[in-house]
Every structure is written in C-alpha cells, then in structure tokens.
Amino acid sequence: MALDEVAVTVQTPDGDLPLLQPTTLRLTEHRIAVIGSNGSGKSTLARLLNGLVEPSSGHVTIDGLDTVRDGPRVRRSVGFVFTNPDAQLVMPTCAEDIALSLRRTIKDKKARHARALEILAGVGLADKADTTVHALSGGQKQMLALAGVLATDPRILVADEPTTLLDLRNTRIVADRLFSLSQQLVLVTHDLDLALRCDRALVVDDARIVCDGPAADAVSFYRSLVGA
Numbered sequence: 461m462a463l464d465e466v467a468v469t470v471q472t473p474d475g476d477l478p479l480l481q482p483t484t485l486r487l488t489e490h491r492i493a494v495i496g497s498n499g500s501g502k503s504t505l506a507r508l509l510n511g512l513v514e515p516s517s518g519h520v521t522i523d524g525l526d527t528v529r530d531g532p533r534v535r536r537s538v539g540f541v542f543t544n545p546d547a548q549l550v551m552p553t554c555a556e557d558i559a560l561s562l563r564r565t566i567k568d569k570k571a572r573h574a575r576a577l578e579i580l581a582g583v584g585l586a587d588k589a590d591t592t593v594h595a596l597s598g599g600q601k602q603m604l605a606l607a608g609v610l611a612t613d614p615r616i617l618v619a620d621e622p623t624t625l626l627d628l629r630n631t632r633i634v635a636d637r638l639f640s641l642s643q644q645l646v647l648v649t650h651d652l653d654l655a656l657r658c659d660r661a662l663v664v665d666d667a668r669i670v671c672d673g674p675a676a677d678a679v680s681f682y683r684s685l686v687g688a
C-alpha cells in the first residue's frame with residue numbers, strides 16, 4: 461500500500477478544511493496501528509486505503525492499483541471493518557449475510573449456504589444461522605461482520621476501531637481473531653494495548669502523521685503528546 465503526496469480537503473461554509481495534509485507513506489508491515497485523538501484524521505486515512513475516501517490530490521495505490529481508477533478491484537483486495545457492525549450487516553439472517561459475501565466465489569446457492577454455515581461455526585455462531593442479525597449481541601455482530609468481510613478473501617484488512625463498542629471479553633475475542641489473520645492488517649484504535657501488538661504505529665494529530673515507527677515508540681510519543 462502506498463500514499464504519494466496524498467491530501468484530503470473538504471469544502472465547508474468557512475472555507476477549505478484539511479482532513480489530511482500531504483502525506484507520503486509505504487505500508488508494508490504485517491500489522492500497522494493508527495492511533496490519535498478524536499477527529500485527528502485516522503478514519504480519513506483508513507478510508508483512503510480502500511477508496512471510501514478519495515484523495516483531493518495525490519494517489520493511493522494498493523499493489524499498484526489506484527484506489528480511484530481501479531476502485532472495484534481495490535475493494536476486492538482491501539476489506540473494511542467498521543466500528544459499528546450494523547453498518548455492514550445488511551441481510552435478514554446471519555447465514556444469508558455470510559452467503560452474500562460469498563456470491564462472487566461460490567455460484568451454487570446450496571454450496572454457498574453450506575460454506576456460510578461452516579464460516580458461522582468457525583466464529584462460534586453455528587446456532588445463529590437462521591437468527592436475525594438484530595438479535596445478536598454487539599460482540600457477536602462484530603464477529604459476524606468480520607467473518608463476512610473475510611469471506612470475500614481480501615489480501616488486506618482495514619479495521620476502523622472495531623472494538624470500540626465492545627466490552628472487555630468481546631474486545632479480546634475480536635482482537636485475537638484480528639491478530640491471528642495472515643492478511644495484512646491496518647488497525648485504527650484507541651486501545652493502546654492493541655496498538656502495542658502491531659509491528660508499526662502511526663500517530664495522527666490535526667490531519668498529519670506526527671509519528672511513525674515501532675509501536676512502542678509511537679505509543680510513548682502519543683502518550684506524551686496528550687500528557688497521559
């Protein structure tokens with residue numbers, strides 16, 4: 461993943477508002493954390509990586525594919541997990557939701573349903589196949605949303621505060637799943653323990669990356685930045 465002189469600016473009634481100042485980055489490590497205060501620009505950076513946000517200037521490329529020009533192919537490579545799983549659970553039942561993610565790879569409906577049941581079993585939701593997604597707990601919903609994204613077989617996973625709405629136990633379950641993946645992971649988080657488990661961390665402040673390095677160094681920098 462590469463950002464070349466990428467800036468994001470939005471127009472507001474008060475004039476241009478920079479959401480990301482010009483940034484050049486190469487993201488090659490297996491697990492990269494993005495940390496920083498509320499409103500600093502972390503989600504903007506994460507959303508650039510799969511084309512949910514387009515650069516106002518510069519280019520974002522994933523394996524050489526431009527996120528604007530090659531949007532659909534980029535989104536096949538880069539799965540995105542939202543803070544609130546309700547944003548991505550769209551089908552009436554859990555099995556149907558996973559089956560939706562499998563529609564590109566498994567054309568036969570029965571085979572797709574069977575694979576969906578296997579995937580649900582793999583995340584501890586075997587008994588929820590025919591349950592409405594609205595009847596799941598927050599932790600179960602996030603595991604379902606994550607399983608749905610992984611069912612599309614992305615090479616990279618970008619997760620934007622995936623544990624923020626979860627209690628301690630569910631945070632651990634979702635985090636352990638994320639850290640067990642072979643996929644490259646970009647994890648936006650306020651949980652500094654999770655950031656410390658990454659190979660590299662970026663600190664975002666006021667629309668800029670103000671520190672970029674080994675997670676322990678970046679977390680120390682962030683703590684001193686906010687006086688904690």
Ligand SMILES: Nc1ncnc2c1ncn2[C@@H]1O[C@H](COP(=O)(O)OP(=O)(O)OP(=O)(O)O)[C@@H](O)[C@H]1O
Pocket residue numbers: 470472477479496497498499500501502503504505
């Ligand atoms: N489309 C938009 N129009 C105007 N302002 C925006 C837009 N998108 C984001 N912002 C503003 O840009 C800033 C950065 O937003 P962003 O969501 O990237 O922050 P964040 O670091 O992820 O914050 P949080 O930790 O609260 O989720 C915020 O002040 C936000 O209100």
